[in-house]
Amino acid sequence: MTTVYNVSYRISLKSPSKDIWKAISSHGNLNFFHPFCRTNKVIEGDKGSIKKDILIYINGVVFEREFYHWDEMNGYELMIGKKNGKKSKVVWKISKTKNYTTLTINVFPYKTDKINSLLYPFVFYFYIKPKLKSYLKSVLKGLKFYLKNNQKVVKNQFGKHSWFS
Numbered sequence: 001m002t003t004v005y006n007v008s009y010r011i012s013l014k015s016p017s018k019d020i021w022k023a024i025s026s027h028g029n030l031n032f033f034h035p036f037c038r039t040n041k042v043i044e045g046d047k048g049s050i051k052k053d054i055l056i057y058i059n060g061v062v063f064e065r066e067f068y069h070w071d072e073m074n075g076y077e078l079m080i081g082k083k084n085g086k087k088s089k090v091v092w093k094i095s096k097t098k099n100y101t102t103l104t105i106n107v108f109p110y111k112t113d114k115i116n117s118l119l120y121p122f123v124f125y126f127y128i129k130p131k132l133k134s135y136l137k138s139v140l141k142g143l144k145f146y147l148k149n150n151q152k153v154v155k156n157q158f159g160k161h162s163w164f165s
Contacts, residue, residue, distance in 0.1 A: 005111070005124050009136035010104040015147045017094050017101045021073045023147060024092055024103070030055055033146035035138050035157045036164035048072075055080075057164040058155055065090075086110035103143065105136050135161055 013020060023029060027050065030040035036057050044052035049070045055063045062082065069077035075094050081087035089108040094101060109132065115123050138161065142153040156165050 004108065005128075006106055006108045007129050007132040007136065008104060008106040009133055009140055010102050011140040011144055012100045012102050013144060013147060014100055017073060017096055019147060020094055020101055020103055020143075023143060024094075025050070025076070028053075032152050033139070033142040035142045035153050035155065036135070036161055038155075050076075059164055061164060081110065086112070103140065105140065107132055107136065131161075131163060135163070 023033065027042045027045065028040050030037040034040065038056045038058050038060075040053060040055050042050050042053045050067050052064065052066050055065060057063070063080050064083050065078045065080045066087075067076050067078045073094065075092045077089065077091045079087035080090055088110045091106040093104045093106070095104070109128060111120065138158040141158050145151070145153055145157070
């Protein structure tokens with residue numbers, strides 16, 4: 001039996017879904033709301049979508065994001081990781097309720113070979129999951145701040161992250 005490890009975080013926003021979509025789908029979007037982003041640049045895409053971009057974190061780590069499912073106004077799915085390394089799946093999803101709009105980010109991290117498979121569940125639940133949840137919380141807080149104030153977040157605005165700061 002294969003266990004799927006994933007980490008999810010969601011935020012409720014008063015912003016209209018069209019504004020949220022514009023913020024998360026525009027070219028170089030992470031430059032505006034991602035607190036651990038040094039730079040985010042599209043390397044493949046067109047006016048309506050992104051196919052591939054590069055995210056350089058504050059600490060110099062470089063990840064490529066390859067978008068493989070683009071659902072206008074609803075979200076997208078992508079693979080992220082080092083250029084020739086293993087990739088993690090990430091799903092961004094916008095959903096509407098009566099009073100607000102919710103944005104959920106769900107990460108399915110790749111399983112590293114560096115950790116013994118018997119120990120992996122413990123490492124995942126006690127180390128990887130809390131770190132990823134903290135990361136996603138900061139990213140979504142950044143988006144909320146950006147949408148509310150129409151102002152870019154500053155580096156590490158919600159605290160540092162040991163993987164990316």
